[in-house]
Amino acid sequence: MKKNILLFLLFFIHYLSNAQKPINNENSYEAKMKRTEWHRDARFGMFIHFGLYAIPARGEWVRHDEKTSNEIYDEAYFKNFNPYLFDAKEWARTAKLAGMKYVVLTAKHHEGFSLWDSKLTDYKITNTPFKRDIIKEYVEALRAENIKVGLYFSLIDWHHPDFPKYNDTHHPMRGNEKYKDEKINWDNYITFMHGQVKELCSNYGKIDIMWFDFSYGEMKSEKWKAKEMVQMVRTLQPSIILNNRLGGDGTTGMEENSLGDFDTPEQTIPEKAVTDNQGRPLPWESCLTLNNSWGYNRYDNNWKSPELVIHTLVNCVSKNGNLLLNVGPDATGKIPQKSIEVLSEVGDWMKKNGKSIYGCGSSTMPRYDWGLFTSNGKSLFAHRIYPSIGGIVLKGYVDKIKRVALLHDGTEIRTESSWWGDSSGKNLYINVNRPSYQTFPMPDKIDTVFEIELK
Ligand code: GLC
Numbered sequence: 001m002k003k004n005i006l007l008f009l010l011f012f013i014h015y016l017s018n019a020q021k022p023i024n025n026e027n028s029y030e031a032k033m034k035r036t037e038w039h040r041d042a043r044f045g046m047f048i049h050f051g052l053y054a055i056p057a058r059g060e061w062v063r064h065d066e067k068t069s070n071e072i073y074d075e076a077y078f079k080n081f082n083p084y085l086f087d088a089k090e091w092a093r094t095a096k097l098a099g100m101k102y103v104v105l106t107a108k109h110h111e112g113f114s115l116w117d118s119k120l121t122d123y124k125i126t127n128t129p130f131k132r133d134i135i136k137e138y139v140e141a142l143r144a145e146n147i148k149v150g151l152y153f154s155l156i157d158w159h160h161p162d163f164p165k166y167n168d169t170h171h172p173m174r175g176n177e178k179y180k181d182e183k184i185n186w187d188n189y190i191t192f193m194h195g196q197v198k199e200l201c202s203n204y205g206k207i208d209i210m211w212f213d214f215s216y217g218e219m220k221s222e223k224w225k226a227k228e229m230v231q232m233v234r235t236l237q238p239s240i241i242l243n244n245r246l247g248g249d250g251t252t253g254m255e256e257n258s259l260g261d262f263d264t265p266e267q268t269i270p271e272k273a274v275t276d277n278q279g280r281p282l283p284w285e286s287c288l289t290l291n292n293s294w295g296y297n298r299y300d301n302n303w304k305s306p307e308l309v310i311h312t313l314v315n316c317v318s319k320n321g322n323l324l325l326n327v328g329p330d331a332t333g334k335i336p337q338k339s340i341e342v343l344s345e346v347g348d349w350m351k352k353n354g355k356s357i358y359g360c361g362s363s364t365m366p367r368y369d370w371g372l373f374t375s376n377g378k379s380l381f382a383h384r385i386y387p388s389i390g391g392i393v394l395k396g397y398v399d400k401i402k403r404v405a406l407l408h409d410g411t412e413i414r415t416e417s418s419w420w421g422d423s424s425g426k427n428l429y430i431n432v433n434r435p436s437y438q439t440f441p442m443p444d445k446i447d448t449v450f451e452i453e454l455k
Contacts, residue, residue, distance in 0.1 A: 042148065046324070059295045078128060272319055
């Protein structure tokens with residue numbers, strides 16, 4: 001009897017300590033999964049790179065590339081910044097029409113220019129000929145369209161006097177003798193940087209994502225006083241989610257108990273679902289440019305096709321990931337026409353096939369010559385992408401499904417058994433070549449989706 005009581009007590013203590021974990025530890029796996037639930041459902045977002053660099057139109061690293069001094073940069077761009085065609089509502093509508101559920105805008109990029117009315121610097125939009133606070137207009141426009149609000153914030157600041165220059169690997173003044181013996185006050189920079197993040201988290205209502213960029217070499221985590229900063233951010237914005245680029249103790253910023261909620265592969269799609277060292281799926285989001293540049297680049301016409309964007313999005317979702325697709329508005333504030341064209345075609349496909357993207361993730365199905373599967377637990381979605389011979393075969397599924405239909409128009413698709421290659425008789429066979437269904441050639445040249453409802 002005594003032994004039973006003891007066992008019960010032990011079990012109870014174990015239960016209590018486990019039950020409390022997610023509440024106590026904001027960086028536990030469980031807490032991160034809970035916070036990122038909406039983000040993992042949303043799957044598709046828009047990245048916007050906008051700043052003074054829209055004027056030179058050679059990308060947001062132009063200062064780095066051309067080693068431009070503050071004086072020259074400011075004279076040419078700060079004094080002339082006037083995106084008079086900027087319309088936050090139009091940006092929000094463009095995202096909405098593309099089927100994007102959230103947007104992340106560069107509140108401040110490495111150049112150090114603030115797109116909001118910061119009280120901590122003069123280097124801000126309200127001191128340019130444009131005068132308006134873009135962040136304010138942006139958050140209001142997104143909320144009106146029911147789109148989640150994300151802000152990108154550069155940890156790096158090439159304009160601030162207390163940011164290292166001579167020995168820094170990226171600074172426009174790297175290796176410049178003028179700055180060799182310069183004394184900087186790092187604490188001053190950190191106070192300023194934290195202060196700016198605090199402004200963004202205090203003055204614009206609910207912020208859904210804070211997207212920090214980036215850590216390198218020694219410039220990571222403790223150098224940024226990241227723990228204190230995140231504590232402040234989470235106090236002001238309890239349900240905010242953070243990317244992993246504050247840098248953790250390891251290399252990914254996604255280690256157990258690290259500060260990042262989601263991983264951020266850049267210009268690449270992971271080979272398979274991203275997991276932690278226990279094999280648990282981790283939230284991730286690939287960020288991708290539509291041409292080859294983040295900031296507006298007048299000379300870069302290497303645009304990705306709508307096909308490639310859709311296939312990439314499906315690929316991400318099939319591996320439990322998101323796609324954050326970038327646009328770089330020009331110096332007048334307009335999203336480039338070519339980007340709008342691609343996004344609107346993507347949007348047409350999303351309108352009909354969004355059910356196979358939102359709230360979906362990986363399935364247990366392998367990848368096939370013809371394409372791949374996404375799943376939301378209730379249905380499997382076969383994405384028939386590549387021209388291919390033969391039907392869709394689901395091994396052992398004959399008794400497990402309710403029905404099959406084309407997702408874009410709801411047409412029923414009858415299933416049959418294949419006389420070839422199925423000695424078990426248990427395989428579900430979708431004969432995509434049946435003339436009566438007109439599924440060959442595929443009705444959607446980009447990606448024809450078959451919804452397979454499960455029992
Ligand atoms: C890199 C670049 C930056 C861009 C970002 C997007 O970190 O420094 O210009 O904003 O990638 O992920």
